[in-house]
Amino acid sequence: MTTTQEPIDTAEFTREWEEWHAASQRALADPHGFLAVSSLNWLDAEPTRFPDAPGAWWTGPDGVWVELDEGEELALDGEPLRGQHHFGVLPERASLYVTAGAGVIEVAKRGGHDIVRPRHPDNPLLRDFTRTPAYAPDPRWALTGRYLPFEQPRPVTVGAAVEGLQHVYDSPGEIEFTLPDGGGTHRLTAFNGRLPGSLQVLFTDATSGVTTYAANRALTVPAPDGQGRVTVDFNRATNLPCAYTDLATCPLPPAENRLPAAVEAGERIPLERGGQP
Template sequence: MSTVQSESEAAVDDTAFAAEWQAWHDAHETNRADPHGFLAVTSLNWLDENPTRYRDAPGEWSTSDAGPVVTLAEGEELVIDGEKATGRHAFGVIPERGGVTVSAGDAQFEVARRGGADILRPRHPSHPTLVDYTGTPVYPPSARWRVEGVFVPFDEPKPVTVGSVAEGLEHVYDSPGVVEFELRGETFSLTAFNGQAPGSLFVLFTDATSGVTTYAANRSLQIAAPDASGRVTIDFNRATNLPCAYTEFATCPLPPAENRLPIGVEAGEKTPLHPSSESEGAPR
């Protein structure tokens, strides 16, 4: 009798686990397919001191030590902070990994700073990468890929320099420590970075599936803030692709060398079915 009850409880737990994962996955896919998300990016433009016009954005764009500037021709306008702007507009100095978004019609334009350079990334809802997107394949969720671990903080946050999918670009992140966990009887450690929510973490990693069934360059995993004892839950079922898996117009960071797991993590998102490696980079 107790065996039957145990099996029944396990089935309920598995069902609840799958339902919780499905709700998370659906929300993640909805966010990814946002009309102005990274699937809508039509080009990646590195600004310099020479005013330059791009075919998928109004105005001439340049930058200097004072920050990016756009000069709009007669009949052109942008909506900036809810107000229509014409003529010349100076954005001021943008901090590293910061940015602002302006719009014109149904398009948006990201003006940001990445790797010490100012960039312009137009986003058009009609872009084929977004219009043709049908979802990302995933491994079936399994509780065996959700493991308990521990966060081991450094005495002081440590700056970690990592490469980028954009040639010649580097990113520097402050790492507060590492997460340690066990899988298949082995102990592993991953360098962690600060997440978006206070106290939360995220890790960039590759594993033995990378370049086989999962995207070769990287995957990302969000981890909730450690509890008072430093314990964390590491759910590889929620490992996701970064924008560079879908578009060539990304500046995604690569994992630090120590985050290359020697085992195959058969969980989370797989390589996209139709990555946009042959996009023409203009709205249709």
Template structure:
């Protein structure tokens, strides 16, 4: 009979971090972004991208010259192509050879961000350092829903840009002997949450502007698990072409969370 050993806490974390790093280094991930163009009503050319681009009440539009083409939704397009209205924090991809062109909407404005697997930021990437996994940074908390989601305006790493998220509730927990609270936003999967925060390590050993933590859906009694060992950097820690949100003021923790990802390697 073969006995299968249960992975240790550190082994589980190492496996998670390896997978997270692999996703971050994807050939068309945010490390591949080569530029950020804010579209206006005036048609403009974008370096490394076919066509002239502009936006209006109906959303982004591209006009391709003779001999230029893009692939959108699996269909090759020529001439003038309208992408339609793009929802906030949404996006559509257009493909030109090896380059994927992200057509998105951020802070009420339409943007274009090419993603090229040959981008030096991606090809030179060697990984992100992190604190050693430690179970003391994995704590349980209680999710307390608001009577109704609260529209919460937060700043951005882009000066003058604001993001608005609906906050469904807050998470209360105790860490390092302190009773703390974090405002939670909706996560990528139904019932889950995303928390943006800073702490006393921010700007010292960790990225100054923000870190992000995914939190699974609460149990029936509201119990959730916050594993700060899995706190990660947002794209703005790696590229100037990101539009990342800043944490709400109440999510600035008055302790040093010596867990999770540190500043990216220089």
């Protein structure tokens, strides 16, 4: 595959990257974001209490339940919950958020299992967070690629940061691009991104476990243009929550998304995992 790179204003490119990175750091430091997660609890049929969440929680064929004692209260969409409450059956990858004082309790389904994941603003991981180290932005890692859609979306099963857990995602197609400095042409399996038409790829490369997080990184790719061209800007490769905390169930990349070259761009190993500034 051959692509033509448009001339890039380096100063403007750097400014836009710095704005993007600052915004991503603000989102990461959200008082109820992933750094606020204080425990990961897998529900079963036995009502169970957790030290960082009100109530006794359990699940069954009819979904998730909580039983709140006298004086305990949660709120869902601003409405108070007292006594026994039935959350129902949650779809895969869905999350509900109930407030508990200054904290939030995430009720979710991951890999076919119902979980309760409390989030507290005073969690030490969040309290001590400063920033995520990253490679300096470099325009040569902002590549033009092309999107190769499948005739029909294909289900792809991937592993997870939690041993024994699996995720299944529909892949709409592949993204093809050529790495700089003779790094070769590659195709990565893509999943649907959060914004309509956008794509996301999970990948590892030769920096994984050396200067970048070993298990995975993620890259959002804006929607293809009318000719199927996409911008693959590895400067905006981000860590997933599992790079910061063991209380995450992040997906791992498909086997074909393991790049043999060193992608020295994007976010590096978090300081919380021994990364270097």
